[in-house]
Amino acid sequence: MKKLLIPVMFLVLFISSLPVYALKLKIDPELIDPGKEPYQFNIIIEDAVEGLGGFQFDLLYDRTVITVNDVQFGSFLTDSNFMKLPEDIQNDKGKLSYAAYNPSTTEGPSGIGVLATITYTPSSPDAVCEVTFDESRTWILATGSNDPLQRGLEPGIVTPTCEISVTPGDHGNIGHDDEVFGEAVAVPVQAESNPEFSITPADDCYKIASVTINGTPLDEPVSSYTFNNVTCDGDETYSIAADFKIKQFEITSGVSGD
Structure with a gap:
Protein backbone atom coordinates (compact mmCIF):
# COMPACT_ATOMS: atom_id res chain seq x y z
CA MET A 1 0.00 0.00 0.00
CA THR A 159 -16.99 22.49 -38.00
CA PRO A 160 -20.64 22.07 -38.95
CA THR A 161 -22.82 22.45 -35.86
CA CYS A 162 -26.25 21.32 -34.78
CA GLU A 163 -28.44 22.96 -32.16
CA ILE A 164 -29.95 21.22 -29.17
CA SER A 165 -32.83 23.00 -27.43
CA VAL A 166 -32.20 23.02 -23.68
CA THR A 167 -35.10 23.74 -21.31
CA PRO A 168 -34.42 23.47 -17.58
CA GLY A 169 -37.46 23.76 -15.36
CA ASP A 170 -37.69 25.87 -12.23
CA HIS A 171 -35.26 25.05 -9.42
CA GLY A 172 -32.71 23.29 -11.62
CA ASN A 173 -30.05 23.53 -14.32
CA ILE A 174 -28.87 21.67 -17.39
CA GLY A 175 -25.15 21.74 -18.16
CA HIS A 176 -22.94 21.01 -21.17
CA ASP A 177 -19.14 21.12 -21.15
CA ASP A 178 -18.24 23.98 -18.81
CA GLU A 179 -21.51 25.88 -19.20
CA VAL A 180 -24.58 25.67 -16.98
CA PHE A 181 -27.98 26.84 -18.22
CA GLY A 182 -30.76 27.97 -15.92
CA GLU A 183 -33.15 29.03 -18.67
CA ALA A 184 -34.18 27.91 -22.14
CA VAL A 185 -31.42 28.20 -24.72
CA ALA A 186 -30.26 26.67 -28.01
CA VAL A 187 -26.84 25.06 -27.53
CA PRO A 188 -24.60 24.47 -30.57
CA VAL A 189 -22.76 21.15 -30.65
CA GLN A 190 -20.38 19.61 -33.15
CA ALA A 191 -22.09 17.60 -35.88
CA GLU A 192 -21.65 13.82 -35.67
CA SER A 193 -20.54 14.10 -32.05
CA ASN A 194 -21.94 12.56 -28.85
CA PRO A 195 -22.65 15.55 -26.60
CA GLU A 196 -23.38 14.87 -22.95
CA PHE A 197 -25.67 16.98 -20.76
CA SER A 198 -25.94 17.00 -16.98
CA ILE A 199 -29.14 17.63 -15.03
CA THR A 200 -28.78 19.15 -11.57
CA PRO A 201 -31.24 20.53 -8.99
CA ALA A 202 -30.51 24.10 -7.95
CA ASP A 203 -30.20 23.13 -4.29
CA ASP A 204 -30.49 20.16 -1.96
CA CYS A 205 -34.18 20.76 -1.31
CA TYR A 206 -35.10 19.70 -4.86
CA LYS A 207 -34.68 16.58 -6.96
CA ILE A 208 -35.11 15.66 -10.62
CA ALA A 209 -38.75 14.88 -11.35
CA SER A 210 -38.56 14.02 -15.06
CA VAL A 211 -36.34 14.30 -18.12
CA THR A 212 -37.72 14.65 -21.65
CA ILE A 213 -35.58 13.90 -24.71
CA ASN A 214 -36.71 15.00 -28.17
CA GLY A 215 -40.25 15.41 -26.83
CA THR A 216 -40.46 11.96 -25.24
CA PRO A 217 -40.26 11.56 -21.44
CA LEU A 218 -37.76 9.02 -20.16
CA ASP A 219 -39.09 6.18 -18.04
CA GLU A 220 -36.95 7.28 -15.10
CA PRO A 221 -35.29 10.61 -14.30
CA VAL A 222 -31.54 10.65 -14.94
CA SER A 223 -28.77 13.02 -13.88
CA SER A 224 -27.03 12.93 -17.28
CA TYR A 225 -27.91 12.13 -20.88
CA THR A 226 -25.76 11.61 -23.99
CA PHE A 227 -27.03 12.19 -27.53
CA ASN A 228 -25.52 9.74 -29.99
CA ASN A 229 -24.15 10.84 -33.38
CA VAL A 230 -25.97 14.16 -33.62
CA THR A 231 -26.60 15.04 -37.27
CA CYS A 232 -28.18 18.06 -38.93
CA ASP A 233 -29.56 16.35 -42.01
CA GLY A 234 -33.22 16.59 -42.92
CA ASP A 235 -35.79 17.69 -40.36
CA GLU A 236 -34.11 16.16 -37.32
CA THR A 237 -34.40 18.20 -34.13
CA TYR A 238 -32.88 17.60 -30.73
CA SER A 239 -34.05 18.76 -27.33
CA ILE A 240 -33.59 18.06 -23.66
CA ALA A 241 -35.88 19.31 -20.90
CA ALA A 242 -36.04 18.63 -17.19
CA ASP A 243 -38.49 19.28 -14.39
CA PHE A 244 -37.66 19.42 -10.71
CA LYS A 245 -39.73 18.93 -7.59
CA ILE A 246 -39.24 19.57 -3.92
CA LYS A 247 -38.10 16.65 -1.81
CA GLN A 248 -40.61 15.18 0.61
CA PHE A 249 -39.41 14.84 4.16
CA GLU A 250 -41.12 12.76 6.81
CA ILE A 251 -40.96 14.26 10.25
CA THR A 252 -41.75 12.10 13.24
CA SER A 253 -42.07 13.23 16.78
CA GLY A 254 -42.00 11.28 19.96
CA VAL A 255 -43.26 12.14 23.40
CA SER A 256 -41.46 10.72 26.36
CA GLY A 257 -42.31 11.07 29.98
CA ASP A 258 -42.56 9.32 33.27
Whole structure:
Protein backbone atom coordinates (compact mmCIF):
# COMPACT_ATOMS: atom_id res chain seq x y z
CA MET A 1 0.00 0.00 0.00
CA LYS A 2 2.84 2.41 0.86
CA LYS A 3 4.54 1.75 -2.50
CA LEU A 4 1.32 2.70 -4.31
CA LEU A 5 0.60 5.71 -2.12
CA ILE A 6 3.87 7.53 -2.85
CA PRO A 7 3.50 7.70 -6.69
CA VAL A 8 -0.14 8.69 -6.33
CA MET A 9 0.84 11.54 -4.02
CA PHE A 10 3.43 12.74 -6.54
CA LEU A 11 0.81 12.61 -9.30
CA VAL A 12 -1.65 14.68 -7.25
CA LEU A 13 1.06 17.24 -6.45
CA PHE A 14 2.03 17.44 -10.13
CA ILE A 15 -1.53 17.99 -11.32
CA SER A 16 -2.18 20.62 -8.65
CA SER A 17 0.99 22.47 -9.73
CA LEU A 18 -0.06 22.79 -13.39
CA PRO A 19 -0.58 26.48 -14.30
CA VAL A 20 -4.12 27.82 -14.46
CA TYR A 21 -4.16 31.38 -15.78
CA ALA A 22 -7.04 33.80 -15.29
CA LEU A 23 -5.75 36.02 -18.11
CA LYS A 24 -6.51 34.30 -21.38
CA LEU A 25 -7.12 34.68 -25.08
CA LYS A 26 -9.76 32.50 -26.64
CA ILE A 27 -11.50 31.99 -29.95
CA ASP A 28 -15.22 32.71 -29.82
CA PRO A 29 -17.33 30.92 -30.72
CA GLU A 30 -15.36 27.78 -29.99
CA LEU A 31 -17.36 25.99 -32.70
CA ILE A 32 -17.16 28.06 -35.90
CA ASP A 33 -19.84 26.87 -38.30
CA PRO A 34 -18.70 27.21 -41.95
CA GLY A 35 -22.28 26.83 -43.15
CA LYS A 36 -23.67 29.88 -41.35
CA GLU A 37 -23.09 33.53 -42.17
CA PRO A 38 -21.55 35.86 -41.23
CA TYR A 39 -18.27 34.04 -41.71
CA GLN A 40 -16.61 35.60 -38.68
CA PHE A 41 -15.12 34.71 -35.33
CA ASN A 42 -13.67 36.78 -32.50
CA ILE A 43 -10.54 36.81 -30.40
CA ILE A 44 -11.65 37.41 -26.80
CA ILE A 45 -9.46 38.60 -23.94
CA GLU A 46 -10.54 37.68 -20.41
CA ASP A 47 -9.42 38.99 -17.02
CA ALA A 48 -7.07 41.70 -18.28
CA VAL A 49 -6.71 43.23 -14.82
CA GLU A 50 -3.42 45.15 -15.16
CA GLY A 51 -4.42 47.43 -18.03
CA LEU A 52 -3.62 46.21 -21.54
CA GLY A 53 -0.44 47.70 -22.98
CA GLY A 54 0.00 45.60 -26.09
CA PHE A 55 -0.54 42.19 -27.63
CA GLN A 56 0.26 39.92 -30.51
CA PHE A 57 -1.43 36.71 -31.53
CA ASP A 58 -0.55 34.31 -34.31
CA LEU A 59 -3.25 31.94 -35.51
CA LEU A 60 -2.66 28.66 -37.33
CA TYR A 61 -5.29 27.03 -39.55
CA ASP A 62 -5.69 24.65 -42.48
CA ARG A 63 -5.24 26.73 -45.64
CA THR A 64 -7.29 24.24 -47.66
CA VAL A 65 -10.30 24.74 -45.37
CA ILE A 66 -10.54 28.48 -44.67
CA THR A 67 -9.17 31.68 -46.18
CA VAL A 68 -8.76 34.68 -43.87
CA ASN A 69 -9.95 37.88 -45.57
CA ASP A 70 -9.77 40.61 -42.95
CA VAL A 71 -9.00 41.47 -39.31
CA GLN A 72 -10.56 44.42 -37.47
CA PHE A 73 -10.19 45.97 -34.02
CA GLY A 74 -12.71 44.64 -31.54
CA SER A 75 -14.93 46.61 -29.17
CA PHE A 76 -12.42 46.17 -26.31
CA LEU A 77 -10.13 48.66 -28.08
CA THR A 78 -12.71 51.04 -29.56
CA ASP A 79 -12.18 53.88 -27.07
CA SER A 80 -8.47 53.29 -26.49
CA ASN A 81 -5.34 54.85 -27.97
CA PHE A 82 -4.16 51.56 -29.40
CA MET A 83 -2.32 51.55 -32.69
CA LYS A 84 -2.60 48.54 -34.95
CA LEU A 85 0.46 47.14 -36.66
CA PRO A 86 -0.02 45.87 -40.24
CA GLU A 87 -1.59 42.43 -40.09
CA ASP A 88 0.27 39.59 -41.79
CA ILE A 89 -2.17 37.22 -43.48
CA GLN A 90 -0.40 34.25 -45.10
CA ASN A 91 -3.19 32.06 -46.42
CA ASP A 92 -0.70 30.01 -48.43
CA LYS A 93 0.81 28.92 -45.10
CA GLY A 94 -2.37 28.90 -43.01
CA LYS A 95 -1.13 31.63 -40.71
CA LEU A 96 -2.29 35.03 -39.44
CA SER A 97 -0.25 37.45 -37.30
CA TYR A 98 -1.90 40.45 -35.66
CA ALA A 99 -0.55 42.96 -33.12
CA ALA A 100 -1.35 46.32 -31.54
CA TYR A 101 0.12 48.50 -28.80
CA ASN A 102 -0.68 51.48 -26.59
CA PRO A 103 1.77 54.32 -27.43
CA SER A 104 0.76 56.44 -24.43
CA THR A 105 1.39 56.04 -20.70
CA THR A 106 -2.35 56.07 -20.03
CA GLU A 107 -3.41 52.70 -18.67
CA GLY A 108 -5.08 50.54 -21.28
CA PRO A 109 -8.46 48.81 -20.97
CA SER A 110 -9.06 46.06 -18.42
CA GLY A 111 -11.59 43.28 -18.03
CA ILE A 112 -13.11 41.21 -20.80
CA GLY A 113 -13.91 42.01 -24.41
CA VAL A 114 -13.32 41.45 -28.12
CA LEU A 115 -9.74 42.17 -29.20
CA ALA A 116 -10.30 41.44 -32.88
CA THR A 117 -12.90 40.18 -35.34
CA ILE A 118 -11.72 37.93 -38.16
CA THR A 119 -13.62 37.49 -41.42
CA TYR A 120 -12.96 34.34 -43.43
CA THR A 121 -14.21 32.31 -46.38
CA PRO A 122 -14.80 28.55 -45.92
CA SER A 123 -13.97 26.08 -48.65
CA SER A 124 -17.35 24.38 -48.10
CA PRO A 125 -20.19 24.26 -45.54
CA ASP A 126 -18.84 20.89 -44.38
CA ALA A 127 -15.30 22.11 -43.81
CA VAL A 128 -13.52 21.01 -40.63
CA CYS A 129 -10.22 22.25 -39.18
CA GLU A 130 -8.70 23.48 -35.95
CA VAL A 131 -7.85 27.15 -35.39
CA THR A 132 -5.09 27.40 -32.81
CA PHE A 133 -2.77 29.98 -31.30
CA ASP A 134 0.96 29.73 -31.99
CA GLU A 135 2.05 29.78 -28.33
CA SER A 136 5.59 30.93 -29.11
CA ARG A 137 4.32 34.00 -30.96
CA THR A 138 1.35 35.03 -28.84
CA TRP A 139 1.86 37.44 -25.95
CA ILE A 140 0.13 40.10 -23.84
CA LEU A 141 1.74 43.11 -22.16
CA ALA A 142 0.52 45.27 -19.30
CA THR A 143 0.66 49.06 -19.65
CA GLY A 144 4.23 50.31 -19.22
CA SER A 145 5.79 46.84 -19.22
CA ASN A 146 7.81 44.86 -21.74
CA ASP A 147 7.48 41.58 -19.86
CA PRO A 148 4.88 39.20 -21.33
CA LEU A 149 2.17 38.21 -18.87
CA GLN A 150 1.31 34.60 -18.14
CA ARG A 151 -1.83 33.72 -20.08
CA GLY A 152 -4.00 30.85 -21.14
CA LEU A 153 -4.98 30.12 -24.75
CA GLU A 154 -8.20 28.44 -25.88
CA PRO A 155 -8.43 27.26 -29.53
CA GLY A 156 -11.46 26.88 -31.75
CA ILE A 157 -12.60 24.49 -34.44
CA VAL A 158 -14.26 25.10 -37.79
CA THR A 159 -16.99 22.49 -38.00
CA PRO A 160 -20.64 22.07 -38.95
CA THR A 161 -22.82 22.45 -35.86
CA CYS A 162 -26.25 21.32 -34.78
CA GLU A 163 -28.44 22.96 -32.16
CA ILE A 164 -29.95 21.22 -29.17
CA SER A 165 -32.83 23.00 -27.43
CA VAL A 166 -32.20 23.02 -23.68
CA THR A 167 -35.10 23.74 -21.31
CA PRO A 168 -34.42 23.47 -17.58
CA GLY A 169 -37.46 23.76 -15.36
CA ASP A 170 -37.69 25.87 -12.23
CA HIS A 171 -35.26 25.05 -9.42
CA GLY A 172 -32.71 23.29 -11.62
CA ASN A 173 -30.05 23.53 -14.32
CA ILE A 174 -28.87 21.67 -17.39
CA GLY A 175 -25.15 21.74 -18.16
CA HIS A 176 -22.94 21.01 -21.17
CA ASP A 177 -19.14 21.12 -21.15
CA ASP A 178 -18.24 23.98 -18.81
CA GLU A 179 -21.51 25.88 -19.20
CA VAL A 180 -24.58 25.67 -16.98
CA PHE A 181 -27.98 26.84 -18.22
CA GLY A 182 -30.76 27.97 -15.92
CA GLU A 183 -33.15 29.03 -18.67
CA ALA A 184 -34.18 27.91 -22.14
CA VAL A 185 -31.42 28.20 -24.72
CA ALA A 186 -30.26 26.67 -28.01
CA VAL A 187 -26.84 25.06 -27.53
CA PRO A 188 -24.60 24.47 -30.57
CA VAL A 189 -22.76 21.15 -30.65
CA GLN A 190 -20.38 19.61 -33.15
CA ALA A 191 -22.09 17.60 -35.88
CA GLU A 192 -21.65 13.82 -35.67
CA SER A 193 -20.54 14.10 -32.05
CA ASN A 194 -21.94 12.56 -28.85
CA PRO A 195 -22.65 15.55 -26.60
CA GLU A 196 -23.38 14.87 -22.95
CA PHE A 197 -25.67 16.98 -20.76
CA SER A 198 -25.94 17.00 -16.98
CA ILE A 199 -29.14 17.63 -15.03
CA THR A 200 -28.78 19.15 -11.57
CA PRO A 201 -31.24 20.53 -8.99
CA ALA A 202 -30.51 24.10 -7.95
CA ASP A 203 -30.20 23.13 -4.29
CA ASP A 204 -30.49 20.16 -1.96
CA CYS A 205 -34.18 20.76 -1.31
CA TYR A 206 -35.10 19.70 -4.86
CA LYS A 207 -34.68 16.58 -6.96
CA ILE A 208 -35.11 15.66 -10.62
CA ALA A 209 -38.75 14.88 -11.35
CA SER A 210 -38.56 14.02 -15.06
CA VAL A 211 -36.34 14.30 -18.12
CA THR A 212 -37.72 14.65 -21.65
CA ILE A 213 -35.58 13.90 -24.71
CA ASN A 214 -36.71 15.00 -28.17
CA GLY A 215 -40.25 15.41 -26.83
CA THR A 216 -40.46 11.96 -25.24
CA PRO A 217 -40.26 11.56 -21.44
CA LEU A 218 -37.76 9.02 -20.16
CA ASP A 219 -39.09 6.18 -18.04
CA GLU A 220 -36.95 7.28 -15.10
CA PRO A 221 -35.29 10.61 -14.30
CA VAL A 222 -31.54 10.65 -14.94
CA SER A 223 -28.77 13.02 -13.88
CA SER A 224 -27.03 12.93 -17.28
CA TYR A 225 -27.91 12.13 -20.88
CA THR A 226 -25.76 11.61 -23.99
CA PHE A 227 -27.03 12.19 -27.53
CA ASN A 228 -25.52 9.74 -29.99
CA ASN A 229 -24.15 10.84 -33.38
CA VAL A 230 -25.97 14.16 -33.62
CA THR A 231 -26.60 15.04 -37.27
CA CYS A 232 -28.18 18.06 -38.93
CA ASP A 233 -29.56 16.35 -42.01
CA GLY A 234 -33.22 16.59 -42.92
CA ASP A 235 -35.79 17.69 -40.36
CA GLU A 236 -34.11 16.16 -37.32
CA THR A 237 -34.40 18.20 -34.13
CA TYR A 238 -32.88 17.60 -30.73
CA SER A 239 -34.05 18.76 -27.33
CA ILE A 240 -33.59 18.06 -23.66
CA ALA A 241 -35.88 19.31 -20.90
CA ALA A 242 -36.04 18.63 -17.19
CA ASP A 243 -38.49 19.28 -14.39
CA PHE A 244 -37.66 19.42 -10.71
CA LYS A 245 -39.73 18.93 -7.59
CA ILE A 246 -39.24 19.57 -3.92
CA LYS A 247 -38.10 16.65 -1.81
CA GLN A 248 -40.61 15.18 0.61
CA PHE A 249 -39.41 14.84 4.16
CA GLU A 250 -41.12 12.76 6.81
CA ILE A 251 -40.96 14.26 10.25
CA THR A 252 -41.75 12.10 13.24
CA SER A 253 -42.07 13.23 16.78
CA GLY A 254 -42.00 11.28 19.96
CA VAL A 255 -43.26 12.14 23.40
CA SER A 256 -41.46 10.72 26.36
CA GLY A 257 -42.31 11.07 29.98
CA ASP A 258 -42.56 9.32 33.27
